[in-house]
Amino acid sequence: MTEYSTIQKSTTIAAAPTAILPRLTDFHRWVEWSPWEGLDPALERSYTGADNAVGAEYAWNGNRKAGAGTMRLEEVRDDSVNIALTFTRPFSSASRVRFNLTPSAAGTEVVWTMESPKTIGSRIFGLIMNMEKMIGSDLDKGLASLKRVVEGAA
Template identity: 30%
Template sequence: MKKFLKILVAIITVLVIAMFVIGKKYHYEQSIVINAPIEKVWNNANSMKSFNQWNPWLKIDPAMKMEYFGNAGEVGDGYFWDSKNDDAGYGKQTILEISPMKKMKTEMKFIRPYEGEATSNLTFTTEGNATKVTWDMDTEMEYPMNIMKLFMDGHMEKSYSEGLNSLKKLSEN
């Protein structure tokens, strides 16, 4: 029993140290080059309705309820999503900043199953006749939930790859 307690204390100690070493801030980004003019790519991403044509998280629940608000493609354009599936949950995404054909910044508020906030940017740059799109996300995770950062890159890579590839397919057609 003493050996088990020593091992348990050692594991807890390592997790506590890891929590503080890892920190609270999390950043992820991924880019893709799309063989289409920037105007076409921009039009497929410059509003919440356009974004949701290729948003990978909407595939989690085809029956997800969506409610849009604001003026499409302007600051304040946003939507609420509500899913019975806890992988999608309930939340809100709103455009905070928009610089036509350059950048769109959004804020996401996650309400269910876990509360949280994040910001995300879509950045567009011309590369010859193609368009490079960089999609990023920033958030802070409170202790001890920040341990989950160790597993997030794999999940984010899968989702962002799926979304960016869908945007590429939509824009190149």
């Protein structure tokens, strides 16, 4: 059985899930809020498949900081989005990404979860870098940006 490393962050956005969902399912809109935007001003992007639909893909190829990889929309529901995330550079890895959207009195609680299989390589890398801190801070930054974008548009 595969063992996974899980990183999870959340925020509350003063908006309905219907206002948030398109920013998660349309990869073109990730440039508005993604915590990794700006790592490479010359980043090469490509998009395939129908926007907002299962099977849509976003691929990027950038400098050492941005790396290269793909995201594929695996499942879209009114309350959640599942994405397959694959990095090809700076190292190969495959992760599962999930956004859960839960209505609350203050708007919508958005929970961003990333699960990655624990491999020999990831365990060695984990000895050098604190992945929870590194990826967790990126997820926090992305959720804060998503919150600003959505609430600013309301």
